Amino acid sequence: MSRETSEPTSHRGRYNKPVPTSNLTSEEDDFPEFEPFEGAGDSEATPRTWNSEASLSVQNVDMCQPVNKPNHFTSAYDIPNLVVRRGQEFVVRITFSRALTQQDDFQLEFLIGSSPSASKGSLIVVTFGSRRGGAWSGRILETRGQMVMVGVTPTPDAIVGKFRTYVAVEVNGGLQRTSRTTSTDLYLLFNAWCPDDCVFLPDESERQEYVLNDYGVIFQGTVNSVAHRNWMYGQFERGVLDACIYILDASQMPITDRGDAIKLIRKGSAMVNSQDDRGVMVGNWSDDFSMGTSPTSWTGSTNILLKYASSGVPVSFAQCWVFAGVFNTFLRCLGLPSRVITTFSSAHDNTGNLKIDLIFHPDGTPDERHTTDSIWNYHCWNEVCMVRHDLPRHLGGWQVVDATPQETSDGHYRCGPASVNAIRDGLLCHPFDCGFVFAEVNSDVVFMNRDRYGTLTPFRVDKTHVGQAVYTKAVGGYGPVDITHTYKYPQDSPQDKLTMSRAEEYGCARDHSDLSEPELSVSISVEQAMLGQDLKLVMDFQNLGEVSRSIAAHLSGSVVFYTGVSAAQFKDQNFGVTVPAQQTERVQVTIPAQDYMPHMGGQLSLRFVVTGQADDQSVSAIKVVELMTPKLTVEVYGQPQVQQQMFVTVSFTNTFSFPLTNATLVLDGPGLTGVRSRLFKVIEPQASVSWTETFLPRFSGQRRIFALMDCVSVNQVTHLLPVIT
Secondary structure (H helix, E strand, O other): OOHHHHOOOOOOOOOOOOOOOOOOOOHHHOOOOEEEOOOOOOOOOOOOOOOOOOOOOEEEEEOOHHHHHHHOOOOOOOOOOEEEEOOOOEEEEEEEOOOOOOOOOEEEEEEOOOOOOOOOOOEEEEEOOOOOOOOOEEEEEEEEOOEEEEEEEOOOOOOOEEEEEEEEEEEOOEEEEOOOOHHHOEEEEOOOOOOOOOOOOOOHHHHHHHHHOOEEEEEEEEOOEEEEEEEEOOOOOOOHHHHHHHHHHHOOOOHHHOOOHHHHHHHHHHHOEOOOOOOOEEEOOOOOOOOOOOHHHOOEOHHHHHHHHHHOOOEEEEOHHHHHHHHHHHHHHOOOOEEEEEEEEEEEOOOOOOEEEEEEOOOOOEOOOOOOOEEEEEEEEEEEEEOOOOOOHHHOEEEEEEOOOOOEEOOEEOEEEEEHHHHHOOOOOOOOOHHHHHHHHHOEEEEEEEOOOOOEEEEEEEOOOOOOEEEEEOOOOOOEEEOHHHHOOOOOOHHHHHHHHHHHHOOOOOOOOOOOOOOEEEEEEEOOOEOOOOEEEEEEEEEOOOOOEEEEEEEEEEEEOOOOOEEEEEEEEEEEEEEOOOEEEEEEEEEOHHHHHHHOOOOOEEEEEEEEEEOOEEEEEEEEEEOEOOOOEEEEEEOOOOOOOEEEEEEEEOOOOOOEEEEEEEEEEOOOOEEEEEEEEEEOOOOEEEEEEEEOOOOOOEEEEEEEEEOOOOOOEEEEEEEEO
């Protein structure tokens, strides 16, 4: 065996000791209970068993959770330890063996990770007299007999994670510490309430929403047919905070970097996907989820994070909204104000420019083989609100971060933080990944004819299709808020032209095809319909010319993934239409449900493409239709009171003409039910199923229970019920 494989990796020659990368510690990482002062001889060192009526010792340390947690807005964390936020004072009650005198000296010590170091911020000594301590400040608030109440204020840039706490008192020749006990461990988080923390958010309603709300709405579908997906973030559920810290440990992120919001966000963005680092979730954009859980089956982040933390194995499977939901939980759990964003008609450009090339055959049919770019019906990412000390001041605020693995950033599949203000103004020179996000919301769609020799000729350019709208959940509400204006100026406005000019200066190539205004055009409209219903398709051909035109047209219909990739084609029809001069001719087509249903495979999106040729002019239009699904029925019974038994019943009736096999019903209610599921092997047509569970509410106030049904042929059957306790 070679020396390289037979000996452990050595850090000698680079570091004196390995760089600490884990909150998990062993006994040798802690200080001894008795530590002699440096230079003290053996005669001066007092053994641990030394005791005297005059000596001072610590009898009890109370982390005062009933006082600290409400003050730090951390009462919701279902965890036995104290959780506080940096930059804000918390109190500790210490009971000594006797009342303090002026000669007594004591200190609090906070340690994180292995080999804690004061110079690295992982060892903090808090003193309470004139003696100088560490960076954190301390003061004595109250003395009552043997009891002393002290206040401790961590710095606003302190390391985020789990600290060990000790109280040390001076005895002859050294310090006598309290014994190691997990009951005094504390978790330190980012603080959106602290003006000196880089994640400070001045608006209280926004802090309640973007830090403390454990429920969200993720928008899907199309801009003309917006669908709502409820997502339970569950950042306060038992085990989730430890799971989020485990993610950082699994990434081997140095402990000393964990107070830096930018570094932590970039590490989290890389770790939520498993593309190159065995992170939390495996992406899967196929229609085969037999080796894991379908992305549509998840109700929230809790089970995903707990499963990953307990096994260390990436969880299968996720798509963009799952990555965004889990990343949002990670961010809010650690105290970072964050929200999930949905961009409709999001560009994914494989050629590194601001052009999405859609290629068509000479007969007008889509050439999917040679079309490598794609337009996602929607794409979900996250925003984090923070000061960017590395950028000009006006580029702070909301920053795009994306955990969906699309392109690499500094060698890892991650994205951001990219300043939304920089994206809007075309300032793509700033870190991180502004150019990639800019293309997602600003690319031009170029329609290209490909002749028999492979030559591409543009015949139409659409500058408005990509980035049609950007939505996020309303503060304190359930509906969407349109924030498109934060990403882009109105089309062709002076500000928009300046932005595009700047973007090109920073290397983003746009389309500059010199195409005349077409006389012919076509548009498609479809009435919204339920899954399993016939569709009524309307195509309006418009002729602005002075002569009548005969158009050889083609209609294509496909079931598509939300990423714009075709799953199966079910419609392929040629037809002709004559449009008189200066008029519009309407063509109506009925799409029977029996045509598309056998091809759905669990998808809910249909894409219709109409193309046409009239002499030297080409026309084209694309329409994506999002089919609606039936709803579940959810009812709650019992006395609405904390720790009082209540009941929830979920019911579903199969209104389809075919049986539903292996249908899973899932309940999720952070602070109420946790995550529970029930499998039904077969639900026959017109048959009903019902399921009842008991639960004990943990908190008073308004909570929510989310129910979901998922099976191979039908998904996104849901219901959300508010519960007030």
